[in-house]
Amino acid sequence: MKHGRLRALAALLGFALLAATAPISITGQLLAYQNGYVFFTTGDGFRLAPDVRILDDATKKPALETPKPRLYARATFDDTGHVVELDLSRKPLPVGPLPDAAEQYAVAASTPFPNPELAPKPASATGGVTETFSGKLVLVTITVQVPADTPFGSEVYITTDTSGWDPKAIAMDRIDALHFRVTRRIASGTILHYLYTRGSLQTEERAENGIDRTPREITLNDADLRAVKDVVYAWADLGIPGGIQAPQPNTIPTPFNPAPFPNLPSGIPTPHPR
Amino acid sequence: MRHFMHPRQRSLVIALFALVLALSCARAEAAAPPTTIRLHADRIAFYYDRYLIEADGHVRVTTSDGTTLTGDTFSMDLKLNRFLIASNVTLRSAGGNLSGAAIADFLAFKRVYFVPVLEKPDRWTYENGDFEHPIKGRQMPGDTFYFPDLSNTRLNLTAKSATIGSNAYVRFGDVTSYVFGAPIPLPSFYVYFGTNQDLAQNSLSGANLDLTWNATGNNNSITALHVRRDTENGSYLSLEQHLAGAHEYAVFSVNPGTKFNKFWNLNAADRIGKNFQLNVFEQLYTQQHGLRSPSAAASSTFITLAQALPHSYLQAAIQQTYYNLIGPSSPAIPNHPMQAHLYGASFNQRIFKTPFYEQIHWGFGFNHDTSTGYFNARGLQDYGGVVYTTIWDHSLGYTVYLPEYKFGDKYNPYHTYYFNAVLTAQRLWYTVPHHVNTATTNFSVSRQFSREVSAYVNYNVNNTGDYYNHGGYTPYAPLDANGQPDYGFLAFRGASTLRTATLGVTYSAHPEFSTTLTFDRHKDFPAAVPGVFPLPPTNVIGQYLYSNYLGQPPYDITANVRARVMRHLMIDVQRTYYFNFGTQRWSPQFLVQFTQ
Structure with missing residues (x-):
């Protein structure tokens, strides 16, 4: 039992010595x-040894191309911190912060000091939540209440800046007479500008005061779920009782495009005074 | 001499167009211009789906503050509004000429991060465009010099030069565009990615196919050529010019530009202050070869004005149509009907502390048509031997609604029911001695049964009554072929009642897939009559303009499936079954649309 422990300790020491003498290497782009x-x-910049070897990472043979931006590479250092071997790869290699062992080899003329702009915001400044924007996909559910005069057969869409203001960018599902809903995955960090439409820019929402409204805006952070509730007060094409509707291009009647209803059957009764 | 356009109307159009343009230019000058970046390189690649520009080889960048940068590689994320130049970088600025390994400009934050290579590499930060006072050694954001991963993105075009307006647009030069993988050389291409929705306004009609070449543009304008095809006109070219400022826009188009029948469209708007808005839509129709003198011309002008008031707003709408702008040589009748309406509405006001809301609306209207028109044989209405060429109207309406009332187990979202209701009543009086009452009642109950399944039932009743002060409609008499009362369209005597019960079920297991089934039961008076009309005409893209039946089929069921087929594309397919309404079983076409 005692001999076994000694053997294990010896093996551990052996590994540690080997690890201590193994060359330091990093990967990146x-x-x-x-x-x-x-x-x-x-x-980070690293000094090159005069006889640095440029190899292909997959074959370990001399590389056919010269090092250039966007290529991935594995850099191996000697004891003095010079890069003695650079293995190039078009396939992605891990990219990340420098390991501590390699950080000492990065060359910089000035002494690094912290940037106060990069300090995380205190939770107290963001409503008790540390706000982060990693770009992960966030489930966003948007529910909208539409005006009471919205025709029941209407479809409701969201138009967004990310779609080039396509009036049918995101189709919504009706959930009752006055509400529509949609769920989408959107990357956190997105600042989404959007408005509601009934399928065209002529049927876009208007503000409560009857004027075109500025686009709505939401900024998505790293919360797993985001629920948004909006109210549409009016549609641009509705409102005038018995009146005129905003025309669609090329749909105005002309002598050559005369009739909204040319095929009405005869015999529809008309009123007469008594 | 031919008068191509009525002089008054021509003056009005010119004045309005000039006003909108003048306001656009004035406001555009007032707005802060974006930083402009001029990029040249051996190869510039644009990835539209991620708004990425990647360039390699002899990169040269000039920014609007006079700074010049060169290097081997360029990368810019247009949405993040930052760019990177790497490898053999030179920086020529107010701080002198420097060489380095990489430089990144975070335009949104006015921070430039530079890795100079003097005797040794270093890390410098420039703040607020001050290139004379670098902050040496300060920590930089971790991803300052990262290149984007392009493995799952698609190349849209390559170019030799690009002018980038930060947060707004990019204009490429010497372009090869890839349409379904096929390279198409173009002298230029413009992409807008800003937030100004007014640059997306359009004035073109629909088309079955539209290939748009945004030839050029800047922060306030786009010039686009459209290659289009539709059912009525075949293939043709159209031209569209967009102008937009911070508060106004104007869009001009000619469509179809290469056909004998042309529509010249102007769609413009101006928001003057926070409380007033003007919208103009002017359409000129011509029959002409190229730009030769037209053989026929007509036009229609549609103007709306909106004024916000405390707790309410006013809206005025005017429409005037000229059917003949070139005189007797045209076959068209020189008719020019006009309508003008003034409409007011209150905000949606909560009724005390109840869950109900109300809205009051009212209106005044003027309708004028003097000669034989295309909808009415004589004037607007022939009643009692009097031909009414002018009819005034006024209206008063009231809406009360309950947006949401919860009942059931309010603490379990899957056992909570939601009830809402709308009641709208309106009366419209005319100077022809009659009035029209309309009343709409609607209520629904909905429930989310599980995360995936939700459903609602809705009941809607729409009553319309046309009541004459003296006389009016003749008493009901029509009988069908069997001598039974005919409750079809011949039974119409000024009153109709349309009832619809709807059950809708939505299954949405995933944000990328959903399906909806909607079942409708319609019970109408007058009853729907299948096949009473001949098939209606179609619009330019081949869709029927309206149904060829009166009222609604008694039963119908509509299925809708929406699924994501590509990263930025969902397909939405819908069709309706009418349960053998006359000879009709299915809706004439599948409705297929692409969304995001």
């Missing part, structure tokens, strides 16, 4: 290769 330095997209 190349930003630049110039002036005796190689730069990764972390912004």
Whole structure:
């Protein structure tokens, strides 16, 4: 039993010694290769050894192309912090912050100091929630209450800046006489500008005061779910009782496009005075 | 001499157009211009689905503050409003000429992050465009110099140059565009990605196919050529010019531009202050080859004005149509009907502390048509031997509604019922001695049964009554072929009642898929009569303009399926079954549309 423990301890020490002598290497995406330095997209620059080897990462044979931006690479350092081998790859290699062991080799003329603009906002400044915007997909459910005079057969859509203001960008489902709803996955960090329509820009919503309204805006953070509730007060094409409706292009009657209802049957009774 | 347009109308159109343009230009000057970036490179690639511009080889960038940058590689995320230049970078600015490995400009934050390579590499930050005082050594955002992952995105075009207006537009030069993978060379291409919706306004009619070439543009304008095809006109070209400022827009188009029958459209609006808005839609119709003198011309002008008031608003709408703008040589009758309406509505006011809301609306109207028109043989209405060429009207209406009332188990969302109701009543009086009453009652009950399934039932009654002060409609008499009372359209004596009961069920297991079934039961008076009309005409894209039956079929069921087929594309397919209403079983066409 005692001998077994000693053997395990010896093996652990052996691994530790081997690890201590193994060369340090990092992976990342190349930003630049110039002036005796190689730069990764972390912004870090590393000094190149005069006899640096440029290899293909997959075959470990001399690379057929020169290091350039967008390529992925594995950099191996010697004890002095020089890059002695650079293995290039078109396939993505892990990209991330520098490991501590390699950070010491990054060359910078000035002493780094913290940037107060990058300090996380205190939770107290964001309503008790630390607001982050990682770009992950967030489930967003939008529910809208439509005006009481909305025709029951109407479809309701959302038009967004991300769709180039396509009036039918996002179709909604009716959930009762006055409400429509839709759920979509949208990347956090998105600032979405949007308005509601009934299928065209002529049937777009208007503000409560009857004027075109500025687009609604939501900023999506990393919350797992986001519920948005809106109210549409009026539609641009509705409102005048017995009156005129906003025309659609090319639908105005002309002598050559005369009739909304040319095929009415005869015999419809007309009123007469007594 | 031919008068191509009525002089008064021509003056009005010119004046309105000039007003809108002048206001557009004035306001556009007042708005802060975006930072402009001029980019040249051996190859510029644009990925429309992610608004990414990637460029390689002899990159040269000039920004509107006079800074010049060169390098080997360029990357810009238009939505994040930041760009990166990497490898063998030179920076020529007010701070002098410097060389470096990479530079990133976060335009939205006015921060420039630079990796100069002097004796040693370093990290410098420039704030607010001050290139003379770099902040040396300050920590930078972790992803400052990251390139985007392009593995799941699609190349839309390549170019040799690009002018980028930050947060607004990009205009490419010497372009190869890829349509379904096929390269198409173009001298230029413009893309707008800003938030000004007014630049998306259009004045074209629908088409079965529309390939749009946004030839050029900037922060306030777009010039577009459309290659179009529709059922009525075949293939043709159309031209559209968009202008937009911070509060106004004007869109002009000629469509179909290469056909004998042309529509010249102007769609314009101006929001003057916070409380007033003017909208104009002017359409000129001509029969002409190219730009030769037209053989016939007609036009219609539609103007709306809206004025916000405390707790209410006013809206005025005027429409005037000229059927003949070129005189006796045209076959068209020189008729020019006009309508003008003034409409007022209160805001939706909550009734004390109840869950009910109310709205009052009223209106005055003027309708004028003097000669034989195309809808009426004589004037607007022939009643009692009097031909009414002018009819005034006024109206008063009231709406009360309950947006939402919960009942059932209010603490369990899947056992909560929602009830809502709308009651609208309106009377419209005319100078022809009659009035029209309309009343609409609607209520629904809905419930979410599970995360995936929701349903509602809705009942709607629509009553219309046309009542004459003296006389009016003759008493009801029609009998059908069997001598039984005919409650079809011949039974109409000024009153109708349309009742509809609806059951709708939506199954949405996933944000990318949903299906809806809607079952309707219609019970109408006068009763719906199948096949009483011949088939109606179609619009330019081949859709029937209206139903060829009176009223609604007694039963119908509509199925709708919506599913995502591509990252930015959902397909929506819908069709209705009419349960053998006359000879009709299915709606004439599948309704297919693409959404996001």
